[in-house]
Structures are given as C-alpha cells and as structure tokens.
Amino acid sequence: MAVTDEAILKIKEMIVSGDLGPGDRLPPEKELSEALGLSRSSLREAVKALEVIRVLDVRRGDGTYVTSLEPRLLLEAMSFVVDLHDDASILEIFAVRRILEPAATAMAAGKLDSDTIAELTAMIAAVDETTSVEGLVEHDLEFHRRIVTAAGNSYLSSLIDSLSSHTVRARIWRGVTQENAVSRTLHEHAGIVAALERGDADLAHALTVVHVSGVEQWLREAL
Structure with missing residues (x-):
C-alpha cells in the first residue's frame, strides 16, 4: 500500500471511530503525523486528496477541518x-x-x-x-x-x-x-x-x- 493511501485510511479511521467528527479541527500537522506514525509529506498529500473529495476543508492560516460530511458534498x-x-x-x-x-x-x-x-x-x-x-x-x-x-x-x-x-x-x-x-x-x-x-x-x-x-x-x- 502506498504511504499516502495509508495516511488516507488512518484519517478515515479517525473519522469513522468518532475521534474526529463533522466540523472538528485536525491536530497540527506535526502532532498528527507523529500520532499516526507518518511522515509530514505523506500526511500532507493525504489531506490534499481528502480535500478534493470534500472530506476535509483546508482553511489557509486557520487549520484543517472535517467538513459537514453531508451527502451533497x-x-x-x-x-x-x-x-x-x-x-x-x-x-x-x-x-x-x-x-x-x-x-x-x-x-x-x-x-x-x-x-x-x-x-x-x-x-x-x-x-x-x-x-x-x-x-x-x-x-x-x-x-x-x-x-x-x-x-x-x-x-x-x-x-x-x-x-x-x-x-x-x-x-x-x-x-x-x-x-x-x-x-x-x-x-x-x-x-x-x-x-x-x-x-x-x-x-x-x-x-x-x-x-x-x-x-x-x-x-x-x-x-
């Protein structure tokens, strides 16, 4: 499994398990990459991919949030x-x-x-x-x-x-x-x-x- 795919799955698991819910802000990149055992670069790529499919919302200067996860999104x-x-x-x-x-x-x-x-x-x-x-x-x-x-x-x-x-x-x-x-x-x-x-x-x-x-x-x- 590609490292980026592994990162995507780990973030998905956090959402499915309830560790992250709609509207929640993700921990800072350094903290999250260490917690998941991933490099910051692979985590960054995973976040970009999840942003494209509207699972995550990257707000420049503010942080990265889980979207509402509504079906239309x-x-x-x-x-x-x-x-x-x-x-x-x-x-x-x-x-x-x-x-x-x-x-x-x-x-x-x-x-x-x-x-x-x-x-x-x-x-x-x-x-x-x-x-x-x-x-x-x-x-x-x-x-x-x-x-x-x-x-x-x-x-x-x-x-x-x-x-x-x-x-x-x-x-x-x-x-x-x-x-x-x-x-x-x-x-x-x-x-x-x-x-x-x-x-x-x-x-x-x-x-x-x-x-x-x-x-x-x-x-x-x-x-």
Whole structure:
C-alpha cells in the first residue's frame, strides 16, 4: 500500500471511530503525523486528496477541518466524473436513473402528506402546451426532486439529483424534436402522483420506470 493511501485510511479511521467528527479541527500537522506514525509529506498529500473529495476543508492560516460530511458534498466528486460523459455514455446514466429513481419513488409512497400531493398536482397544472421546452424540463427536474426528497434518504436523493441534472441536454433535445412532449410528460406525472396518493408503491415504481425509459429509448434510437 502506498504511504499516502495509508495516511488516507488512518484519517478515515479517525473519522469513522468518532475521534474526529463533522466540523472538528485536525491536530497540527506535526502532532498528527507523529500520532499516526507518518511522515509530514505523506500526511500532507493525504489531506490534499481528502480535500478534493470534500472530506476535509483546508482553511489557509486557520487549520484543517472535517467538513459537514453531508451527502451533497461527498457526492460532488462523482458529479465531476459524470460531467465528463459523452453522448454514448449518457445512455448508461439513463440506465442508472432507471434503476434508482423508480426505487426512490416507491420509497416515497405512503410518506407524502396531502400538502405535498397538492403541491405536485399544482406543479402539473402550471404547465401547458405554451410552456417552453426548457420550462418543461425544469418542471420535470423539480417534480422528481420533490418526490425523491420525500423518500427520506439523503444519499439517494443527492445521487439521483446529480445523475438527473446531467440528462437535461438530452431531455431538451427530445422536447424540441418529439411531438406531444408536454402532454406526454404531464400525463405520466399525473399517473405517478395518483399512485403516490394511494400509497401504491409498486404502481408508482412501474410508472416511473416507464417515464424514465421513454427518454432513454428515444435517445437510444436518436443516437
């Protein structure tokens, strides 16, 4: 194992064990390197690596702190990787969405109160044939974001949000070139809300699979 990797693992162990928690300041470099039995240079490299993936926050002139460790921060590294996709690999992103988003929607069934159902219904009613393609896609993003958030799993929510935001270009492309994109989207959204209102997790899951797969299948044929 490389010395830097060993240093990363030792800092990770400190966080996992509770010796360091969110917001805590790391001991001074000399003190920490001696405590972990590492050279200061390897410790410095480990800190840089953990800063990149948002586990640590290096504040010049102040010290190094553990971040909040919130999912949205920790998943930023994955978001960076997804940013590098090309038109072929985006199909793989859709395939992952097709697995995760329906599962999250099913988890949300039974957890949505009447106010949230009413908000989702109002969101659908606010869109019509005069809505721009960009407006339709923005509606779609927020619609699914509300549902996934209700599932109550912040890691899943952050992951899906990252994946979903990187399919916007394809969804706009579909909206521009495919007829009845607005009515099709609203019809599918209404079906999902109706299933969620009844607490029917299986139906909500199935309808979301169809919804995500529609764009995926169109893109596969377009490419």
